[in-house]
Amino acid sequence: MTAKTIGQRTARLEDPALLRGKARFVDDIRIDGTLHAAFVRSLHAHAKINSIDTGVAAALPGVVAVLTRDDIKAVAQTDRLVVALPDRSYKQQHHRCILAGDEVVYVGEPIAMVIAVDPYVAEDAVTLVEIDYDTLPAATDCRAALAAGAPPVHSGATHNLIAEFASSYGDVESAFNDAAHVFKDSYWVHRGCAQSMECRGCIATHDKVHDQLTLWSSTQTPLVAVRLLAEMLGREEASIRVVTPDVGGGFGPKLVFYPEEAAVAIAAMILDRPVKWIEDRREHFVATTQERDQYWDAEIAVDAAGKILGIRGSLVHDHGAYTARGLTVPQGAVAALTLAYVVPAYRMDVKVALTNKVPVTPIRGAGQPQGVFVMERLLDRAADELNLDRAEIRRRNLVPAEAMPYKKDFVTRGGVPIVLDSGDYPGCQADALARADLNDFRIRQSEARAAGRYIGVGLANYVEGTGRGPYEQVAIKIASSGKIEVATGAAAMGQSTKTMLAQIVAEQLGGAMDQVVVTAGDSGKVTMGFGGFNSRQAVMAGSSAHAAAVKVREKALLAASHLLEVDAADLDIDGENVVVKGAADIKISLGQVAKTMAGAAGFVLPGNMQPGLDATESVVINAMTYGNGSAVVEVEVDIETADVKVTRVVFIHDAGRIINPTIVEGQVVGAIAHGISNTLYEWMGYADDGQPVTTNLADYLLITATEMPKIELGHRESPTPLNPLGVKGVGESGVLPIPAAIAAAVEDALSPFGIRIRQFPLRPNDLAAMLAAAGA
């Protein structure tokens, strides 16, 4: 039987409102009496606060209040956000303040909150709050922060090592001692900021009649926000509702719960008025979390044929000043490194350093691009040294298809074993290479060289852990109108969550997409779950939606069988109706069935069934499901300007079963763009004293349409056995191999000069210095 909706390029439910400018992002929400908040933020990377004088600011006409830490403490059970994901690796804990009182530890840290009648006046008042600081030395380079005598990021701490861990398996010592060849290199990788087009923002309002606190927030994790607010305010979770409006992109940092959200909620309660805060772009640069520097030293041990015997090394990771999430980024990097390949022995020692900068939390890819970069660069290095073709060394080491499911000898951050569930990595690489036609490329390359032009090609593979568990609840109910109401705490941020869930549900319930109404990210409808991150919603929410839809279908068919007096096996759901197969004029609408199943007082329900046409499911899947892909990238390097242009990307990916090919393509292309942007353009810069120096979109560069290459996509589908849909996550995949593939391509283009690329971003300024050193 052909699928009704799954696998189809159905139109998106999200589009009509967005295209007409009728969507509702958080700043579009209008509530009478709303006051506007603006934050006074630290001007220093590290300073003691001696005093905060809010008198002049508070007296400005239009200002309703200026709140500081004491005001927060009067209302909140705790003035710190204790949100860290548990981990035994921590040596210290540093939790963010809601509003800083004694000490500030990064430029942009919120200290006070002005609440005024409009955002213009609020900003005027911010400049009038007087803070007496004593600046303190700042630790800004994550390596220097770990050196003896480095200034402590937090006064009173004796050192800046916030966590330390090793990921290891196998006999690394022997692997290296016995190896025919060992190659070693050092790498600097940096990913910058998420820069969603919509910055953060929230509105809080306290309804006194119902004693209900409602927070609309541009967040990826509404249900987590409920739990945190409940704990912080000493309220019942049921008295707090967090709603995600339309969200203009998340890309990771919006999964964090922020001081501003807590402060706005508290302000709404103190002032008994709705309070709104909309982050501006400059704030986004200093107060929204980022992924920044990692410094790696890594070595690869291979036999004479280039087979990997072991990989080991160490890395220093910049954590920022506080723990706003956990150790996902360094753990993800270290875990991702070996995934695609058979690596018999592995050890990576990780030091996580505090720095006087805004905290680091995952951005699309969550550390995996960094791990993939190091692995792929090590392989290229080994290949070049052994005079092996770069694709060939990979062929000799990729986990073969026959080995699936392939157990890796280590575990995720939550202690779940890493088992590669499905995929044909060598087949995927072969596809990519065939599509890229390297023979043709080499001919073009020699023609180009003869004409004084430098073009190159690079290959990289990735395996990505997706579908982070343990569950995401979905509730489905058919209303008496016939509308199919789907509710989930899963959060939409542009990745078409509503359409994806509607397709999965409609597949079971008649195929009419316009009958499905999805509410995503409203804790008023569903309270159990987490939200959107780690490419998990198709897997987790999708699985629950599927399970719930199957249940509702069963109930609908059984109820209809009683009402129509036909065997349930002879019934189907088509459009809005339950119909008899082969006799479609015998039917009953889903709405009518739902109405009947609500029952009438004193009457027996059809077949004496349980009432309602609804189901709530939380499918638990702990094991992650692993997608994979291969990228072949062509570049041209302008030898004079050191400019790198990506001219072509061939990308074959496998995310298991595809629910909507158009949406999946959009995710992969968007992530590839993000990857190119990370590799060639994005750098979040800080001066030595911790002052951010790239704080606007003219200095911090995002890729635009004119820099994009042609992207040729191919899909493979290796369904996963881990969920009934066979689906894997795909949202982040495109980013993972791109920095490595571009680096490889640049090396290939510039091979006459022997340039090695061990970093990203790779800016023309950097490459020019390398070329100059090589005499070019």
Add this chain to the structure above:
Amino acid sequence: MDQRTITLTVNGQTVTENVSTRTTLADFLRHHLHLTGTHLGCEHGVCGACTVLLDGRSMRSCLLLAVQADGHAVTTVEGLAEADGALHPLRQAFSDHHALQCGFCTPGMLTTLTELLRDNPNPTEAEVQIAISGNLCRCTGYQSIVAATLDAAKQMRLG
């Protein structure tokens, strides 16, 4: 507070409002007229999310004061032409080609491309890319937006 009364046409309707002289056109549209389709992404003229048409020409409404629009005609995404309830070809093409994901940059894209297709009904791919080079999108990678525009241009020429 320095205020002025301004009269302008917005999406074909005449509006008269009293406004603080420092209110940007973007904030005026969003919060005085409640036309929230125009979005603020950066407020320093780089991202293009706030693009509207002023007297038919695309401009960044975060870099205009509302008082400067006095006597002029502004078109926002809400005011782009529709064809009797059906989506305008550009919007339809955006939907068909998945040229929007989160939708935050989309209004700026639509106004910018409306101007392009009016001035250049048969653009090349490169011309479309240049036209939207001042509109940042973090979601789509732009490829689908360009494809949608070329498709819409074709539909409109056949139209």
Add this chain to the structure above:
Amino acid sequence: MKPPAFEYHAPETIEEVVGLLSSLENSRLLAGGQSLMPMLNMRYAMPDHLIDLNRVQGLSQIALTDSELRIGAMTRQRDIEFSSDVAKRCPIFVEAIRHVGHRQTRNRGTIGGSLCHLDPSAEMVTLCALFDATVTAVGPGGTRTIPFAEFPTSFMTSSLLPDECLTAINIHLWPQGHGFGFVEFARRHGDFALVSAAALLELDRHSTIKRAALALGGVGYAPLRMPSIEKGLIGRRAAPALWAEAARACGDIEALEDVHASPAYRRRLAVAMARRALAAAGERALAAQTAH
């Protein structure tokens, strides 16, 4: 990022503008707003008075004579871009202006605003230096013309007096058939140039260079004319090898440093851009000769 409070003025004549400039403390002129509005939104500029030039009559014509192009200060960049007069007699302006920002900024931005803002990499500024343009300013004392070499005095600061307003730019035209080339290196389309180079060449009928002008933008607070290179080209025959040789001297210049480029990298770019600009100018000049 909302602008600070100011008193807003919308004069309609240049006399009113001058009167306001003379009588008000801490005022700024608002032209296209593409540079000033971001500064206001970020509160880098905090004027008490904002004088809007957009309703002032008579500041936005493009007037062409045999020898001169006169552009009103409030002329929108897009009007220069699409002017057939400019394309015919001063085509380097059209080539350069396509690098200035984006359609949305050129629809509003003005040439006068760009000149007064004096961003080190501004294309219009570089071209004015290239042409030894003169600019006209009006103040309480009347009108004066300023040779462009005297216009930038330091980083983003011009020699305009606080009560003066720029009204026009005068370009002394090169003869028809002159060679021109404008190239720049920017990270993305429409970005500020890290380094730009603008070149003009006039050949005699033996393809010998009789006049040359070369200006670099983005390397210092003001555009850098290269008189030694210009002089060295005179009397030489236009040929590809010549441009590389001539451009080499650009490798010794002093150059700015910022988050995008070190001085060394800017020097490297200057050599490349100068070579390319001269090559383009040479090619066009030769082509114009063959056409006759």
